[in-house]
Structures are given as structure tokens and as C-alpha cells.
Amino acid sequence: MPSRSYAGVDVEVGEDGFFVHPEQWTEEMAPVIAKESGVDDLTPRHWQVVNFMRAQYMAKGDSPSVRLLGKASGVPVKELYELFPKGPAKLAAKIAGIPKPRSCI
Amino acid sequence: MATRIVILGGGTGGTLAANRLRRVYTRSEAEITVVDQDDRHVYQPGLLFVPFGLTHPEDIVRSRERQLHRGISYELSAIDHVDIAADRVRLASGRELEYDVLVVATGAVVQPDQTDGMTGPGWMEKVFTFYTPEGAGALEGALATFDGGKMVVNVVDLPIKCPVAPLEFCFLADWYFHERGIRDKVQISYVTPLDAAFTKPVSARRLGGMLEARDVELVTEFNTGEVDGENGRLVSFDGREIPFDLAVVIPLHGGASYVGRSPGLGDELNFVPADEHTLQSKAKENIFVIGDASSLAASKAGSVTHFEGEILVENVQHFLDGEPLSASFDGHANCFIEAGFGKALLIDFDYDTEPLPGHYPGTVGMPLLEESHLNHLGKLMFQWFYWHVLLPGRDIPGVSSKMPLAGKRAVPGRPEEGRTEEATDAEP
Structure with missing residues (x-):
């Protein structure tokens, strides 16, 4: 397993950069991961989504999809794409230190 | 009592x-x-x-x-x-x-009104879905009078019922326009939010290849934000646009x-x-x-x-009876995929094992992930089984609720693809 160093701590990540152990994540790591992924500035709106993602994951054991974020995070889908360009659910999950969302088949 | x-x-x-x-x-x-x-x-x-x-x-x-x-x-x-x-x-x-x-x-129910514009101007005129009897019937009329132009087949987001049906629609449309002698006048695009034609790697490659062979354009990672029937375009949440003359859209699903x-x-x-x-x-x-x-x-x-x-x-x-729930479902699914021109594929998989090539239900049986006439006949026969065997709650001989591994082969050189935890790279 590859590892990365964020905010001075070594964490284990999967091939595509998602945390393997969400409990290794701390708030200080979020801006660093965000910058790596092309999000330069984490605004309070970004944090609203990131915190929602973590809370959902902790409660349900699953990373939420964009549609669920749009319905339940308080941030509409269109704005999610502005905050986290290309793939809001994937990008926000990475920044929140939780596993990549599983897609339904 | x-x-x-x-x-x-x-x-x-x-x-x-x-x-x-x-x-x-x-x-x-x-x-x-x-x-x-x-x-x-x-x-x-x-x-x-x-x-x-x-x-x-x-x-x-x-x-x-x-x-x-x-x-x-x-x-x-x-x-x-x-x-x-x-x-x-x-x-x-x-x-x-x-x-x-x-x-x-x-x-699950389809929710076309959950996507901006879909049920607005052009709905059931230029924008259709075949996921309801009414929509499928209306689309029959539209296809019969379609004499050329660009048709898009768009999956708005997952989950949807029968995830292969939109691909089958493309394969059948290719056959249909060939039969009508106007295939060269029709452009077909398959527009999906996934990063490939399908979710699991082996079948995604196979099905992607089938689109290519039929000259169906594949547009990936397109998250539809608006269906603009009036101006004939799909608009994604990140501002990409795809023009169309006829749109066949698989709407969002909900419970x-x-x-x-x-x-x-x-x-x-x-x-x-x-x-x-x-x-x-x-x-x-x-x-x-x-x-x-x-x-x-x-x-x-x-x-x-x-x-x-x-x-x-x-x-x-x-x-x-107050006993532990000992029966366990493994996620087993199998489906015939209609390929057009009287052929079909069969795929078989579960929670952990992606669709693999080989034969079903054992080493002798219907070919998996291969186009064949036998599978097409299987698909046609299935309607009879549905009403007379499946709904009455009988078991189909030789078809078990547990997914069989006999008859399947892992893809050479790609051992990691036999069993995958991660379904896909796509944005769900």
C-alpha cells in the first residue's frame, strides 16, 4: 500500500489516493489534500460538504453519492460542481479522508 | 391466530x-x-x-x-x-x-421531473424514455418517422433498473436503422456518467468494444444537469453541451x-x-x-x-420461528444483453465477482460475454419463464440462487480483475 505524508503524519492511501483508514484523517490534512487535487481554497461551503461526507460515512459506512449530497448536504448539485469540479462526490470524499464512493451496478 | x-x-x-x-x-x-x-x-x-x-x-x-x-x-x-x-x-x-x-x-420509479427541463418543451416529442410503457410506445412512433440526424442515449445517474438496457438500446438502434436503410444518416451517441461503457472492467471493455464496432460514439463522465428539448441539447453540471435531434433519456430513479x-x-x-x-x-x-x-x-x-x-x-x-437468519444472498445476477442482428450476450456475476467469460451455468452451457444466437433465443424464451416459472415461485432447473464459478475463466494476465471490491472509478 502506498503512503503519503499530510500535515506531518504518514497515512496509508489506496492506489488512487483515497484514505484506507479514515480515522487517520485530521482537519489539518484537508487543505493539503484539497490543494493537491486542484482546490486551492477550502471555503466554509466546502467544509459543509466535507463534514457532511464524514458524518454520513461514519453513520452508514458508505461514502455518499452526488445525488445524495445534493438532497441532504444543504449544497445544491450545481454548486457542488462549482466547489469540487469534475466529480464532487469523489473529490470531496478524498478531501474528507474517506474511501472512494462505490458506484451501484 | x-x-x-x-x-x-x-x-x-x-x-x-x-x-x-x-x-x-x-x-x-x-x-x-x-x-x-x-x-x-x-x-x-x-x-x-x-x-x-x-x-x-x-x-x-x-x-x-x-x-x-x-x-x-x-x-x-x-x-x-x-x-x-x-x-x-x-x-x-x-x-x-x-x-x-x-x-x-x-x-423503483423513474423521476423525469427531477432533472431540469426534461419534462418541459419537447418531452414525448424529441425527448423520450423507454422505461415506461407509455414512453416506450411513444418512442416507437418517433423512431418510425426519424429519417436522420443525431440520437443521444443518456443515462442521467445511477442507480437505474437493468443497467445494461441503455446499451442494448444502442445495439438495437444500430440494427433498426440498418434494417431501415438509413444507418449512414443517423449518428448515435451513448452518454453516461460513468468513466466507461459499464461499471465492471472486463465487461466494460467488451461492451465498449461493441459500441465502437457499431459506430456508436461513447461520451463518458457526463453528469446531466439539464435536458433542453426546445433547443435540442443535453447540458452537464460542469457546462458541457451535447446537441441532439432525438434524445432517449433514462431518468433518475427513486423508491x-x-x-x-x-x-x-x-x-x-x-x-x-x-x-x-x-x-x-x-x-x-x-x-x-x-x-x-x-x-x-x-x-x-x-x-x-x-x-x-x-x-x-x-x-x-x-x-x-425465532431462529437466526441463516439464508444468505450473494448478490447473484445474470442477464441477457441483446446485441442486435439476432444475437445476444449473457453475463453472470455477484457482489464480489465481476462478469467473466466462459459458459453458464457450467462448463457446458450458454456462452458468457460472447455474442451468440443461442443467447438471443434465451432472451426471447425468458418471457415465457417469467410468467410461468419465475412469478409462480418455482426454481428454474439448473439455475441456482448462488452464483456458479464452474465454467468461468479469469482473464489471463489480469488476476486482479477476477474479484474486485471496487466497482468502478466512476462518479456515482
């Missing part, structure tokens, strides 16, 4: 669960009631063929009630809500049904609306969370879920529902 079993939904899952339960309990042991809001049971796999004139809506619809064995009550009413604490269902008719065990089998009115029963999309192996709901121990109504990471498809039926009935019995 007889045990009261209430089944919500008289489609594939509700019907086969009711019929299987009726066989294991005598009438003095259990009262079984099925509730549905209408008496139209649609053979949903048939919808794919309607737009091409290969079947007609009236040929794929039968009475729901008449698919139920004797001794099963049928209640024709919409559902208002489920009172989980009181073990009671309130119907829109005002009637209340008390239960000892509840089976949720109300499936039945009463789920949202039943506190604690469903998730944000009105699907009902359940244990992926026992099919017992997360809401309460006396509620079980079958088929498309659940939020399980299994395909929303009739074959999954069929395989779940056996497990569900066994676990309902265990529950009523």
Missing part, C-alpha cells in the same frame, strides 16, 4: 415472494395480503423491444392479481405510509393493515413515494436499506426487502429479485 404477512407491491418481487410463502404456509398458518395501486403487471424486460416494434405494450402487461396463487388476498390501493412502531400499514383508501411480517417490494412518508423506513432516495445477505431491513426486524426497492449494491434487475426470493422466504420462516 394466523400469522399476518403483508407484501407491499405486486410486481416481480412481491408476486414471487407471495407465491413462495403461500406454498410454505397453509392458510390457517398465515394470511398473506399483497397491496398494489394498480392491476397492471408489466414484463419490464419487454419495454426495450417496444420502440423497435418488436413487441407492443399490450403484449407485456397482465393482471397483477391473476399472477397470485389462490389463498392470497389482493388489496387494490395506493399506500399512504407504514407505521413501523405499530406494525401497521395505512392505505390511501383509509384501510389499515396490521402485520407480523412486512415485505417491501414496491420497486416509492410512501417510503418517504414512513419515518425510519427509507434513505434520502426512498430506497429501503437492508442487510445485503439476509434481506432484513435496517428499519425493524420484522420488515424484509426484495428487489429494486432496496438500497443494496446489487443490480436492480429481475434476475436478482428472483434469486433473492428463495433467500427471503427462508429468512422470513427463520424469523417467525
Whole structure:
């Protein structure tokens, strides 16, 4: 397993950069991961989504999809794409230190 | 007193669960009631063929009630809500049904109004869906008079019922326009939010290759934010645009609306969370879920529902006997994929094993992930099996609820693809 160093701590990540152990994540790591992924500035709106993602994951054991974020995070889908360009659910999950969302088949 | 079993939904899952339960309990042991809001049971796999004139809506619809064995009550009413604490269902008719065990089998519904513009100007004129009998019938008329231009086939987002159906639609459209002698005048694009033609790697490559061979353009990672029928364009949330003359859209799906009115029963999309192996709901121990109504990471498809039926009935019995729920569902799914020109593929998979090449159900059998006439015949024959074997709750000889590995081969040089935990790279 590859590892990365964020905010001075070594964490284990999967091939595509998602945390393997969400409990290794701390708030200080979020801006660093965000910058790596092309999000330069984490605004309070970004944090609203990131915190929602973590809370959902902790409660349900699953990373939420964009549609669920749009319905339940308080941030509409269109704005999610502005905050986290290309793939809001994937990008926000990475920044929140939780596993990549599983897609339904 | 007889045990009261209430089944919500008289489609594939509700019907086969009711019929299987009726066989294991005598009438003095259990009262079984099925509730549905209408008496139209649609053979949903048939919808794919309607737009091409290969079947007609009236040929794929039968009475729901008449698919139920004797001794099963049928209640024709919409559902208002489920009172989980009181073990009671309130119907829109005002009637209340008390239960000892509840089976949720109300499936998934399409929600075209959840995407901006889709049901606005151009809906059912330039913008269609074949996921309802009405939509499929209207699309038949539109295809018959389409004499050239750009057709887009767009999946708005997952989950959808029968995830391969939109691809099959492309394959059949290629065949259909060839037959009409105008294939060279029609551009076909398949527009998906996934990063490939399908979710799992081996079949995604195979199906992507089939699109290419048929000259169907593949547009990936397109998250549809608006369907603009008036100006003929799909607009993604990140501002990309795809023009069309005719759009065939698979709308967002959700669970039945009463789920949202039943506190604690469903998730944000009105699907009902359940244990992926026992099919017992997360809401309460006396509620079980079958088929498309659940939020399980299994395909929303009739074959999954069929395989779940056996497990569900066994676990309902265990529950009523106060025993551990020992029957375990493995996510088994199989489906024929219509390829056009009288051929079809067959795929077979479960929660952990992606669709692999080989043969089904054993080393001798139907070819997997290969186009063949035999599979096409299998697909056509399946409608008979559906009404006469699957709904009555019988087992199909040689077809087990557990996914078979005999007859399958891992793809050489790609051992990591045999069993994957990660379904896809796509944005869900």
C-alpha cells in the first residue's frame, strides 16, 4: 500500500489516493489534500460538504453519492460542481479522508 | 391466530415472494395480503423491444392479481405510509393493515421531473424514455418517422433498473436503422456518467468494444444537469453541451413515494436499506426487502429479485420461528444483453465477482460475454419463464440462487480483475 505524508503524519492511501483508514484523517490534512487535487481554497461551503461526507460515512459506512449530497448536504448539485469540479462526490470524499464512493451496478 | 404477512407491491418481487410463502404456509398458518395501486403487471424486460416494434405494450402487461396463487388476498390501493412502531400499514383508501411480517417490494420509479427541463418543451416529442410503457410506445412512433440526424442515449445517474438496457438500446438502434436503410444518416451517441461503457472492467471493455464496432460514439463522465428539448441539447453540471435531434433519456430513479412518508423506513432516495445477505431491513426486524426497492449494491434487475426470493422466504420462516437468519444472498445476477442482428450476450456475476467469460451455468452451457444466437433465443424464451416459472415461485432447473464459478475463466494476465471490491472509478 502506498503512503503519503499530510500535515506531518504518514497515512496509508489506496492506489488512487483515497484514505484506507479514515480515522487517520485530521482537519489539518484537508487543505493539503484539497490543494493537491486542484482546490486551492477550502471555503466554509466546502467544509459543509466535507463534514457532511464524514458524518454520513461514519453513520452508514458508505461514502455518499452526488445525488445524495445534493438532497441532504444543504449544497445544491450545481454548486457542488462549482466547489469540487469534475466529480464532487469523489473529490470531496478524498478531501474528507474517506474511501472512494462505490458506484451501484 | 394466523400469522399476518403483508407484501407491499405486486410486481416481480412481491408476486414471487407471495407465491413462495403461500406454498410454505397453509392458510390457517398465515394470511398473506399483497397491496398494489394498480392491476397492471408489466414484463419490464419487454419495454426495450417496444420502440423497435418488436413487441407492443399490450403484449407485456397482465393482471397483477391473476399472477397470485389462490389463498392470497389482493388489496387494490395506493399506500399512504407504514407505521413501523405499530406494525401497521395505512392505505390511501383509509384501510389499515396490521402485520407480523412486512415485505417491501414496491420497486423503483423513474423521476423525469427531477432533472431540469426534461419534462418541459419537447418531452414525448424529441425527448423520450423507454422505461415506461407509455414512453416506450411513444418512442416507437418517433423512431418510425426519424429519417436522420443525431440520437443521444443518456443515462442521467445511477442507480437505474437493468443497467445494461441503455446499451442494448444502442445495439438495437444500430440494427433498426440498418434494417431501415438509413444507418449512414443517423449518428448515435451513448452518454453516461460513468468513466466507461459499464461499471465492471472486463465487461466494460467488451461492451465498449461493441459500441465502437457499431459506430456508436461513447461520451463518458457526463453528469446531466439539464435536458433542453426546445433547443435540442443535453447540458452537464460542469457546462458541457451535447446537441441532439432525438434524445432517449433514462431518468433518475427513486423508491416509492410512501417510503418517504414512513419515518425510519427509507434513505434520502426512498430506497429501503437492508442487510445485503439476509434481506432484513435496517428499519425493524420484522420488515424484509426484495428487489429494486432496496438500497443494496446489487443490480436492480429481475434476475436478482428472483434469486433473492428463495433467500427471503427462508429468512422470513427463520424469523417467525425465532431462529437466526441463516439464508444468505450473494448478490447473484445474470442477464441477457441483446446485441442486435439476432444475437445476444449473457453475463453472470455477484457482489464480489465481476462478469467473466466462459459458459453458464457450467462448463457446458450458454456462452458468457460472447455474442451468440443461442443467447438471443434465451432472451426471447425468458418471457415465457417469467410468467410461468419465475412469478409462480418455482426454481428454474439448473439455475441456482448462488452464483456458479464452474465454467468461468479469469482473464489471463489480469488476476486482479477476477474479484474486485471496487466497482468502478466512476462518479456515482
